[in-house]
Amino acid sequence: MTETAHPTKWKRPPILIRDARWRYAIYGGALVYMVLAIGSVEVNWIRVYEGLERGWRFIQGFLQPDFTTRWYDIRIGLIESLTMTVTSTVVGVLISVPIGIGAARNLAPPVVYLVCRAIIALSRALQEIIIAILLVAMFGFGPFAGFLTLSFATIGFLSKLLAEDIEDIDEAQAEAIRATGASWWQLINYAIQPQVMPRLIGLSLYRLDINFRESAVIGIVGAGGIGATLNTAIDRYEYDSAGAIILIIIVIVMAAEYSSSHVRKWVQ
Amino acid sequence: MLRIEGLSKTYRTGDKALTDVSFEVPAGQVVGLIGPSGAGKSTLIRCINRLVEPSAGAVHLRDLNVTGLSRSALRQARRRIGMIFQEYALVERLTVMENVLSGRLGYVPFWRSFLRRYPGEDVAKAFQLLERVGLTEHADKRADALSGGQRQRVGIARALEQDPELLLVDEPTASLDPKTSRQIMRLILEICQERNLPAIINIHDGIRAQSFTQRIIGLQAGVVVFDGPPAELDDKVLTRIYGEEDWTAMRRGASEDDEEDAREREERLAGLV
Amino acid sequence: MPVSTLNGQPAWAHRTGKARLALWAGWLGLVALFVFCWEVMTENTIWDFVRDAPQQAADIGSRMVPPAWSYMDRLWWPLWDTLNIATLGTLMGIIIAIPVAFLAAQNTTPSYYIARPIALFIIVASRSINSLIWALLLVSIIGPGVMAGIVAIGLRSIGFVAKLLYEAIEEIEETQVEAVTATGASGAQVINYAIVPQILPAFAGISVFRWDINIRESTILGLVGAGGIGLQLQASLNVLAWSQVTMIFIVILATVVVSEWVSAKVRHAII
Numbered sequence: 123m124t125e126t127a128h129p130t131k132w133k134r135p136p137i138l139i140r141d142a143r144w145r146y147a148i149y150g151g152a153l154v155y156m157v158l159a160i161g162s163v164e165v166n167w168i169r170v171y172e173g174l175e176r177g178w179r180f181i182q183g184f185l186q187p188d189f190t191t192r193w194y195d196i197r198i199g200l201i202e203s204l205t206m207t208v209t210s211t212v213v214g215v216l217i218s219v220p221i222g223i224g225a226a227r228n229l230a231p232p233v234v235y236l237v238c239r240a241i242i243a244l245s246r247a248l249q250e251i252i253i254a255i256l257l258v259a260m261f262g263f264g265p266f267a268g269f270l271t272l273s274f275a276t277i278g279f280l281s282k283l284l285a286e287d288i289e290d291i292d293e294a295q296a297e298a299i300r301a302t303g304a305s306w307w308q309l310i311n312y313a314i315q316p317q318v319m320p321r322l323i324g325l326s327l328y329r330l331d332i333n334f335r336e337s338a339v340i341g342i343v344g345a346g347g348i349g350a351t352l353n354t355a356i357d358r359y360e361y362d363s364a365g366a367i368i369l370i371i372i373v374i375v376m377a378a379e380y381s382s383s384h385v386r387k388w389v390q
Numbered sequence: 391m392l393r394i395e396g397l398s399k400t401y402r403t404g405d406k407a408l409t410d411v412s413f414e415v416p417a418g419q420v421v422g423l424i425g426p427s428g429a430g431k432s433t434l435i436r437c438i439n440r441l442v443e444p445s446a447g448a449v450h451l452r453d454l455n456v457t458g459l460s461r462s463a464l465r466q467a468r469r470r471i472g473m474i475f476q477e478y479a480l481v482e483r484l485t486v487m488e489n490v491l492s493g494r495l496g497y498v499p500f501w502r503s504f505l506r507r508y509p510g511e512d513v514a515k516a517f518q519l520l521e522r523v524g525l526t527e528h529a530d531k532r533a534d535a536l537s538g539g540q541r542q543r544v545g546i547a548r549a550l551e552q553d554p555e556l557l558l559v560d561e562p563t564a565s566l567d568p569k570t571s572r573q574i575m576r577l578i579l580e581i582c583q584e585r586n587l588p589a590i591i592n593i594h595d596g597i598r599a600q601s602f603t604q605r606i607i608g609l610q611a612g613v614v615v616f617d618g619p620p621a622e623l624d625d626k627v628l629t630r631i632y633g634e635e636d637w638t639a640m641r642r643g644a645s646e647d648d649e650e651d652a653r654e655r656e657e658r659l660a661g662l663v
Numbered sequence: 664m665p666v667s668t669l670n671g672q673p674a675w676a677h678r679t680g681k682a683r684l685a686l687w688a689g690w691l692g693l694v695a696l697f698v699f700c701w702e703v704m705t706e707n708t709i710w711d712f713v714r715d716a717p718q719q720a721a722d723i724g725s726r727m728v729p730p731a732w733s734y735m736d737r738l739w740w741p742l743w744d745t746l747n748i749a750t751l752g753t754l755m756g757i758i759i760a761i762p763v764a765f766l767a768a769q770n771t772t773p774s775y776y777i778a779r780p781i782a783l784f785i786i787v788a789s790r791s792i793n794s795l796i797w798a799l800l801l802v803s804i805i806g807p808g809v810m811a812g813i814v815a816i817g818l819r820s821i822g823f824v825a826k827l828l829y830e831a832i833e834e835i836e837e838t839q840v841e842a843v844t845a846t847g848a849s850g851a852q853v854i855n856y857a858i859v860p861q862i863l864p865a866f867a868g869i870s871v872f873r874w875d876i877n878i879r880e881s882t883i884l885g886l887v888g889a890g891g892i893g894l895q896l897q898a899s900l901n902v903l904a905w906s907q908v909t910m911i912f913i914v915i916l917a918t919v920v921v922s923e924w925v926s927a928k929v930r931h932a933i934i
Binding site: 439441465466467468469470471473475477479480481482483484488492493494495496497500503504545548552 | 836838839841842843844845846847848849851852855856857860861863864
């Protein structure tokens with residue numbers, strides 16, 4: 123074997139953007155943006171410094187939460203949140219099923235498809251908080267507005283995923299059922315339902331989880347629930363009560379996540 | 391060169407993978423490690439560079455007791471032992487060159503490996519090895535863009551980039567088609583010869599191993615049941631290792647393979663001339 | 664077995680008697696739970712307000728149109744702030760999430776019984792609390808402004824990014840790690856050569872995805888004083904300037920749509 127001279131330098135070829143000019147333009151642009159963005163953040167450092175003490179108090183409150191002083195308010199908030207979560211998930215799922223079927227391209231006629239897709243798009247584009255603001259203005263303060271908000275949000279979430287599931291089903295099974303001369307309802311019952319049911323149950327449980335988390339937020343704009351209690355506690359600088367509420371939220375979310383993952387495994 | 395004494399491995403599940411394995415490998419010897427799947431071949435190889443921590447026994451590389459080393463000393467021992475894997479085990483999303491250069495990781499400081507600024511002689515060696523395995527023009531391709539045979543060539547180059555004193559080879563051809571398997575096996579043997587490099591090659595197929603190694607170690611349920619020259623590996627021994635099979639038919643198949651191998655080599659030579 | 668014998672003939676039923684009973688009991692329980700929750704929830708609802716809602720809706724609706732287009736002039740700066748809150752917050756979240764993810768992943772955690780539970784708790788705590796609640800807290804602690812928004816978004820993003828990232832780390836191919844370890848590489852080199860290349864696409868996808876969500880969330884943080892376009896929304900809501908509110912909704916909607924488009928494009932380019 124003859125020894126030929128081998129290069130002693132090697133540079134890794136660029137991975138993402140091959141054109142050097144583009145690459146530098148993008149890096150430069152990102153750098154300029156970062157400078158401008160960080161430069162435009164006005165920070166009142168004195169206020170932040172003063173806040174450190176409050177931050178410390180919050181951490182202490184978190185470590186030594188006070189469940190008792192505000193227990194009455196916490197209890198009411200929790201009950202509102204939990205009932206809101208259950209009712210809105212049930213109602214949301216019930217409405218999602220027809221809309222989800224209507225938004226599946228392989229089942230619904232074009233007009234129905236467009237209407238259902240429009241409802242989904244509307245529900246997904248608006249965030250819970252914005253819907254809650256509008257509904258509180260219409261229905262007054264309290265958990266009823268929260269219930270409506272979460273139901274509406276559930277519809278957008280579930281119908282979309284359900285519609286996608288239905289569009290992804292094994293067409294061969296649907297064809298086989300169609301070939302038996304089954305009606306549209308029989309088709310849904312025999313070909314679609316068995317295929318999407320486990321997923322639907324799983325998604326509903328997942329949404330139950332999300333609805334509880336959201337129920338803790340929409341209280342901030344007056345739609346009832348534990349969020350309102352938390353808002354009051356923080357406004358009064360009662361960090362030990364706030365810490366208690368946040369811990370309760372974390373524990374419930376963890377419990378819900380844990381049990382729903384078990385149920386989902388069991389269903390599938 | 392390599393001395394293994396009373397090596398045992400019991401997994402945490404209670405499975406005994408190796409029981410009191412001892413042997414020595416002198417410099418320049420290519421050893422075929424045969425046995426049915428689950429006999430502990432992979433575990434044995436991995437105990438040598440401590441990818442699997444042995445439960446008892448010792449591994450000596452020249453004068454170095456590998457089993458007693460601290461973490462940083464183990465790194466230095468590992469870089470002296472090249473390893474070639476069953477499913478190539480390349481980092482799929484890195485380029486071929488980065489994969490080869492990763493053989494130097496035990497030698498270079500972190501900042502060099504992080505910035506891909508390897509010393510000139512390392513890069514030159516990598517290019518030389520890529521030429522040796524016939525992949526020069528693929529240096530800048532991503533590893534997952536290569537075929538199986540090409541990937542295993544990169545795996546070989548990576549192991550050699552370490553300047554190893556010993557080569558551990560774990561079922562190098564298990565996921566390749568017969569023709570590519572022969573090519574890869576031949577490449578490994580040629581390289582061992584060129585460099586007078588001792589190697590332990592795990593191979594499931596005992597009869598194939600017979601045709602190219604200087605020594606065979608047979609493993610059955612974690613115990614060495616045969617250790618000797620390939621010529622002594624008769625039907626009786628094979629049956630003890632693998633259980634009852636039609637060895638004559640298998641030998642016929644293997645020799646047909648060898649004939650085809652020879653034919654290929656002639657064709658290749660003819661093409662060169 | 665659903666097939667049983669009835670009067671000497673094999674009879675088929677969809678479910679066995681027991682399964683049917685359990686199913687019905689389950690549904691009945693669900694309905695009962697729903698009714699109970701409904702009763703508790705609506706205990707204090709003033710139904711007059713609910714009956715009144717259509718009128719209220721019509722009233723608000725009529726005030727919402729036409730949108731106050733000219734109000735846009737005063738929305739550019741808050742919009743810029745919103746973008747910064749989302750982007751800088753995402754960056755902050757990612758920077759903290761990376762080490763947390765490595766501590767939480769079973770195959771990279773340095774200690775299974777100490778570091779891993781701590782990392783998992785950080786993830787759960789960050790994920791359970793909505794960014795609006797984080798913002799509420801931070802405004803109370805460090806004062807109102809963009810800074811509170813950035814930190815709130817950052818804290819919320821840690822859990823999200825770290826969770827998806829540690830799942831990606833746990834799914835890597837161990838053989839590649841083994842091969843790099845066998846060359847004598849140090850721990851940092853193994854991460855750099857064997858783990859990072861494998862999780863990089865997932866990581867980029869997760870980051871862009873979270874950025875997209877953060878844009879959405881940062882539009883409303885101003886409701887509690889944490890800067891951005893939500894501040895304007897709060898101000899307009901306070902004075903019941905519904906036409907301005909409409910304008911802000913339009914801007915928020917447009918921002919969300921654009922960010923979703925950008926994130927989809929980028930993710931497509933990466934994968």
